[in-house]
Amino acid sequence: MKALYKLLFLLVLTCHGQNGHGSEIINGEKVSENSMLYMVSVQNDYGHVCGGFLISEDFVVTAAHCDKENPTSVVLGTHNLKEAGKTAIKQTYKPEAYQQFSKGDDIMLLELSIKVELNNRVQTVKLPESGINMNENQQCLVAGWGKTHDGALSIEDELRMVDVSVIDKEFCKTKWKDLPPNVICAGGNGTKKGVCQGDSGGPLVCNETAVGVVSFSQKQCNYAEAPNVYTDVSKYLDWINNVTKRQKHYE
Template sequence: MRSLHKFLLFQVLACLGQSAHGSKIIHGDKAPENSMQFMVSVQNDKGHICGGFLVSEDFVMTAAHCDSNHVSVVFGTHNLKDAGGKKRKIERRYKPETYHSVGTGGDIMLLKLSEKAEMDNGVQLIKLPTSEIQLPDNALCQVAGWGLTRTGGEVVDDLRVVDVSVINPNICKNQWPGLPDGVICAGGYGTNKGFCQGDSGGPLVCNGMAVGVVSFNRNRNCNYPNAPNVYTDVSKYLPWIKNILNHTKI
């Protein structure tokens, strides 16, 4: 099993390369202004590096592999050049003790904000599952983010969203030797829709809930992904999430 995990990690790193951070929604559309008001841009002093989403007034959820030199989050806008976006500094980061690398699972992180996000018409929370879930094959969900829209394309500032279908876990395991437990596969794999090379930390949204966190896919071909896109299954980490949200308040 260790050798399988090494193989998987190699494939993941080959995918991430030097473009591990950022957001690249492939063959999607510009998100309507009154939608996805839970979306967050995780940023460093140079700008956007990862996606995320508001799960409480003082916590953002993102991917554990996004833990780098980010210092703040921006929310309340779909356009990252919009001066009306609201910013909060990151006070603390929380990752599961089981997380070691992208390929071994546990790729989820909570960011505690230095000040609460005020809810209004442009800022909303997204619901999380209340218990473990098993998504049906081919269930239609959405993933969103900022950035490139195709291989070698131009960076965009407007939030984009694309529909993706859930892939049977057994099919996903066949395509990803050594796939860790606690993941969901959706998009990619024979379609031309999904995320690519670091649409990291954004949510997989099914029936109005954030059920997954963008984790990894394979290779640099964003136009025709040849393996399923992989997300961390939020429902598998509910005790950990609840413990942090309930005991770490501003």
């Protein structure tokens, strides 16, 4: 009887809808230890809450809605969170226009308390050029430590990634009626590959360039009928440069 109750409990968890923002890596694979060395686990006092990516020795990019989780530190230099050492967050920066993820501007900069050493375990990722155009069906990657299927009870300890295709913006608008501006759509859309709850803030990587930030997706990730939505990094380059350069000026 106890086994039956346990099974019913798991079924309820699997069917129960969750908030649409965030990301799990669905139908992905483990990332090799010598690749994607820019990946960051954003954490609060209780552990991993979001993904992110290192763009300089002292700045990480993640999603603005991750600020609700009260992040206090980041983990760099390992794909296995069981082996994690933490670096404190000094300050967070969000665009002034940001209200909530569904309205756009879902991007945030984390200034680290120290400059991290770039080495064979920690590297930065290239950002796109201004005005970059994403081609429909372009192949990209997304990675994170989030859950791997609807109803999973915990995050993954090891970093996982999956390949996704860029989806035409006009088609994306037919699936998301209130699609915010300055976004890229990729993955999901019935492919059973993409993101879901648990790893917002991770990068959409195309040609080794972080072109997007995971923002939101549908609730039921394994059967997503709408595309996953990412903040378009190329639209925020001036803001990123202004914040990072201003802080360097104060040092």
